[in-house]
Amino acid sequence: MKWFDYAAPDSLEQAAELLARYPEARPLAGGTDLLPQLRAGKRTTPLVVDVKKIPELSSLTIDEKGALTLGAAVPCYRIYEDERVCARFPALAELASILGGIPIQGRASLGGNLCNASPSADAIPLLMAMHATAETWSTSGARSIPVEDFCIAPGRSALAPGELLVSIRIPALPPRTAAHYLRFIPRNEMDIAVVGVGVSLTLSDSVIQTARIALGAVAPTPILATEAAASLENQAPTAAAFERAARLAQQVTRPISDMRGTAEYRRHLAYVLTRRALEHALQAAAAS
């Protein structure tokens, strides 16, 4: 690994200043993506900025409206060990508990997973389904980016040079709403999603009021399947409706073939997982 320097600023201002001064600097939260990339020579950097000492990046708060603000460096275990998150955002807690193994969850954060901008990132489809926004900070101020607009290419995010992800904001779930993330991996743990699907459903009386469907590892960035989601609105949550939505979701995929699966296989999984994720979400929403 090429030499780099290390700094651990304790305020947003200091961090932003460092990032402005060294545009090639890399923020370090859990390091579970960054360090292997630096070792493999996929990325180089003159400076690693450890952001875990910045209060805004390490806090987990729920405001009076029930929205969750998740510091970009909050490690997964803090999410699933937080009783409030488990009660109000169970899908998020479950996601945090399947991201890597236990030692990875001791370090890795959803913010890091987002910034890594991998097409197969587990967190992104669920965050998209949950209407999450990425809250950023730079010397020119703060901005809020919808998660669905955050990834622009494999490994590339919408963050401008010198801009830091501070937190992820997830609005409170309306009543009778549930989200669910489902991925396919050949092993039962320690694997990268061949396909991942995040969904959310809001029920109203006997029909689906709104739905959202996002897919990972089927295109250069995680994608929203808007038509598929729209097809569910004001429909009864039947197997046929889910089947139709899953087929529509499958149509927007543009997968590649690689060591994790062929394009054909991924397209097939997109259908299977969308259907199954919707069924899971329906059960959870009906129970909530």
Place this chain on the structure above:
Amino acid sequence: MARVFIPSLLRSFTGGSAEVEANGATVRELIEDLEARYPGIRQRLLEGSHLRPNISVAVDGEVSPLGLLETVSPTSEVHFLAAIKGGMAPSMGSLSPSSAP
């Protein structure tokens, strides 16, 4: 006389026979006797005065660590086997000299 089993790729020397008989108190003597009966076969089994490195000999069902020096009785069964490369016995450390010219 000992029964000698001829591997399929050497059967051209024995007129296609898979099994022949030969005399000898050791494998070395047995090969000399085989050569007298089936000229040319020795050269496929020996290199100079040694068993070819790719060939091992089994007497009565046991691959012999002694090779040519192994004793043979008139009731013995003798097999010449293509020694197997990689992962098999000979590759796992032999007492052979570290290099041959």
Place this chain on the structure above:
Amino acid sequence: MQKKMHVTATINGEVQEFLCEPRQSLLECLRDILHLTGTKEGCNDGNCGSCTVLMDGRLVTSCLVLGPEASGAEIVTVEGLARGRELHPLQKAFLEQAALQCGVCTPGFLVAAKALLDREPQPSEQRIRWWLANNLCRCTGYDKIVRAVQQAAAELAATQGGMNRL
């Protein structure tokens, strides 16, 4: 200018100071600087678990932690499991259950299993497998490892979670 960093950390209960390059991982610091070679490198990218240690009570793969990040942290490695001459119940159980063959993954498994039992003293087989899924063993097929953790859990329960819980 390339300068080493000064790090102070509590390692297996003792305050240690050392100098490291920012690019050196905690694993490298433990092994090459502090000579705590019980923590092993198997993959250097967080996927085998051989370098698992406790950092402020949390399991981490030390290959994915930079040395300077350990500043002020409390680290426990396999060398810190036994209390003096008394082996940790997990260490005893691994020996009694023959839960190791080559032994190179064993330190990581022991630390991971300790973290589990510290949190969940009576885990189910499935919870044990879940917690150990980040630790690869190529020799044992995991059967005897899972049994060893079950045995240690039973022993710890019998001793009321007291003396032997380090």
Place this chain on the structure above:
Amino acid sequence: MSTQSYQVIGTRPIRHDGVDKVTGRALYGADIQMAGLLHGAILRSPHAHARIRSINTSKAEALAGVKAVVTAADFPPTGDRIVDLGEGETPLSYIRGNILASGKVLYRGHAVAAVAATSPHIAAEAASLIEVEYEPLPCVLTAPEAMRPGAPLLHEDLKTKEFGQQTDRVSNIAEHFRHSLGDLEKGFAEADIVLEREFHTATVHQGYIEPHNATALWNNDGRLLIWCSTQGAFVVRDTTACILDLPVSQVKVTPMEIGGGFGGKIPVYLEPVAALLSKKTGRPVKIVMSRKEVFEGTGPTPGSFIRIKIGAKRDGRFTAAQADLAYEAGAYPGAMVGAGAMTVFAAYDIPNVTIDGYDVVVNKPSTAAYRAPGATNAAFATETVVDEIAEHLGLDPLDLRLKNAAKEGTRRADGLKYRRIGCVEVLEAMKAHPHYRAPLEGANRGRGVAIGYWFNAGLPSSCTISVNADGSVTLVEGSTDIGGTRTSVAMQAAEVLGIPAGSVHPVVVDTDSVGFTAVTGGSRTTFATGWAAYEAAQDVLRQMKERAAKLWGLEPSAVRFEGGHFRASGHEISFAELAARLAETGGPVVGRATVNPRGVGGSFAGCIVDVEVDPETGKTSILRFTSIQDAGRAIHPSYVEGQMQGGSVQGIGWALNEEYFMGPDGEMRNSSLLDYRMPTALDLPMIDTQIVEVPNPGHPFGVRGVGEANIVPPPAAIANAIYRAVGVRMRRLPMSPPNLMQELWKKS
């Protein structure tokens, strides 16, 4: 074979090296620290096949902290020789070529140059500064591709051998051989059913957790000292001496603790490179591979193409069998196809058989042994065809196997007759096992069985045993201990000496300190080194009887040893008591033995597996698994079970997910433990075991090697279970979710 009851054998003592291994004190190769130590790094080829036009090391040498750079040009000028390292005649250029490429690179990951520097980071950076100009060449990646006329040639000088005889045919087929028995045509003519099937298996890696490592110090007295992780210190000594053109006595190898090998740590990769770097710098040099280097630069086990044809009578009796086995040797000749040929029909008594084997070079890493090398590929093919025959004939798959099972006196296609073997006993134990008859309910679930064989190795082992005055003994051996063999060897000495296992202190030493000992491999250590310990203990007893006789003024022949005591009429002294009196009766007692045993007993293993397939994703889950194996005599049953469980799980990994996923350019796309996907604890149930004991008449305690046969049956058994679950016959490994889904689509 004695049928007496044993005091030590069959018990489960704590292993002698256990405390060191659970406290982190045990020293493995990468743990070596020494004054002045430099760190090495290796530059590897980015091409699967290319000519090296030039190598420029000047930028690397100029980097601060770099002490030396070496390439193949640094080998002594004696490369144009044919050598024999026990692998048969091999050009030295091949052996050296795999250490540091010369002229051409033959696989992606092929070592080209190496650097020694003051830190591993500087060494790695320097290696990346070495400029190599390549002329890329077309590559061939599979055996069928490489065998095609006109295929790009890896070695322009490689001529096909037929039964060791060189022909004039230049090709990628290094060797072709044939075993034949009976009359194949007649046998197929007699059959009521003949099935012929083709199989492909992917390259897989042993996957040991500890990467390769080596530290070398070319000392000022001219001796080369090496510390490394190896299955055989003497193999490292002999190979390194050969490569560097040194007398063997000038090389001393100290085997460190080894973090897994499974056959993959028999070959030498780093030691000669570390030695050359040490020679240039005058300092010790340590090289440790990264995981990526382990995948790309060491020897996995061959991928293969196999065609199997079996004929059977309506009653299930096999009349004829034919196999074509083409195994991918990787860059240099030496695939495990010979062993594949020996084991492909080894479980069966078939009168008419022909087996053709092809050793084929391809642009992949040079392959190495992997637990029963060659046998798993072959059994995957045979055992799934046997299952299909059972289905066609409406027979129970175990009954069909029992009807044809090999037994004492069965002649194999390579000509040899079996001595006492446990094939029938293993099959009967499978049939009688509650798992085989347990109900298996639920959709998409199925049960499969298969059996496998490994013949095991003998080979030389040496031991000495010194008696200590406190009644314990010190046992010095040359077998590196990968999975508890210190204990299984010590237990055999303890049994002879009538002392507890804990009173034997086993130590594994360097090549200067013990007689020649072959590798820990071939399931031979408990068998052969255990035998050496048995003989050395007998030597101790003989000498101690003389001491007892001296004490009592008797002839040694009057002294008996029984139940841990030396006895003669009116006299009795325990082993420990006599040990305390050695000084006064003539001085120390040291027993010694060296063996090169015959009497190797092959081992059969079978497994029963229940799976559930998700028909929408193609993912297979293992619900229940039982491994049954003939151990001859289980010395330490826990470690026998451990071998069975470990081998079974490696077989499960091979079956379901493991593969070298190669791009068309010869790049391995999944060279990490994330994407190579070995099984985790969460992917498995408990692995039940049943040890069958059919004592090997060739060993004093009846031992058969148990390390390997257990990996052989799982892929076939899982394929058979998948068929029962979802109705598709898998003939390609791995049976990964995308591959299984492909077959499910074809079916629907």
